[in-house]
Amino acid sequence: xxxxxxxxxxxxxxxxxxxxxxxxxxxxxxxxxxxxxxxxxxxxxxxxxxxxxxxxxxxxxxxxxxxxxxxxxxxxxxxxxxxxxxxxxxxxxxxxxxxxxxxxxxxxxxxxxxxxxxxxxxxxxxxxxxxxxxxxxxxxxxxxxxxx
Numbered sequence: 001x002x003x004x005x006x007x008x009x010x011x012x013x014x015x016x017x018x019x020x021x022x023x024x025x026x027x028x029x030x031x032x033x034x035x036x037x038x039x040x041x042x043x044x045x046x047x048x049x050x051x052x053x054x055x056x057x058x059x060x061x062x063x064x065x066x067x068x069x070x071x072x073x074x075x076x077x078x079x080x081x082x083x084x085x086x087x088x089x090x091x092x093x094x095x096x097x098x099x100x101x102x103x104x105x106x107x108x109x110x111x112x113x114x115x116x117x118x119x120x121x122x123x124x125x126x127x128x129x130x131x132x133x134x135x136x137x138x139x140x141x142x143x144x145x146x147x148x
Contacts, residue, residue, distance in 0.1 A: 013073040017138035021072075022065040024134065025127040029065070032126060038119045045116035065127060072128075073135050082140030084133065091125075091132035099124040 033039050033050070043049050072094075076082075081090050103121045106112040 087136035
């Protein structure tokens with residue numbers, strides 16, 4: 001087995017870290033859309049209150065964070081992004097390349113309100129940062145323990 005393959009074999013993701021980071025990101029998102037932060041803007045710009053949101057969406061919504069956390073964990077371990085600066089830079093790059101570009105398209109082509117789009121984009125930026133930092137720190141600790 002060559003050195004590169006061995007290195008990748010040793011980089012295993014932590015499913016506990018994936019679960020923890022996705023739960024924390026979802027909880028932060030609930031706070032983001034609450035009246036304490038951006039809930040009033042969100043409700044006003046979408047023309048509906050949270051009460052009008054079907055209950056099933058709150059059961060399905062956390063799966064989005066879970067899917068992103070799985071991908072982030074695999075990429076972070078494979079790329080060995082085990083420091084704060086690397087995790088933040090990685091989250092910003094992915095958010096810009098995928099979420100910000102998609103949100104810009106929603107404004108340009110679907111005529112989504114800029115404020116509503118900004119609230120959603122900020123939410124995903126926050127979640128990407130939270131999950132990347134948590135996953136990077138968790139896997140850095142595991143990597144150090146394995147070597148030590």
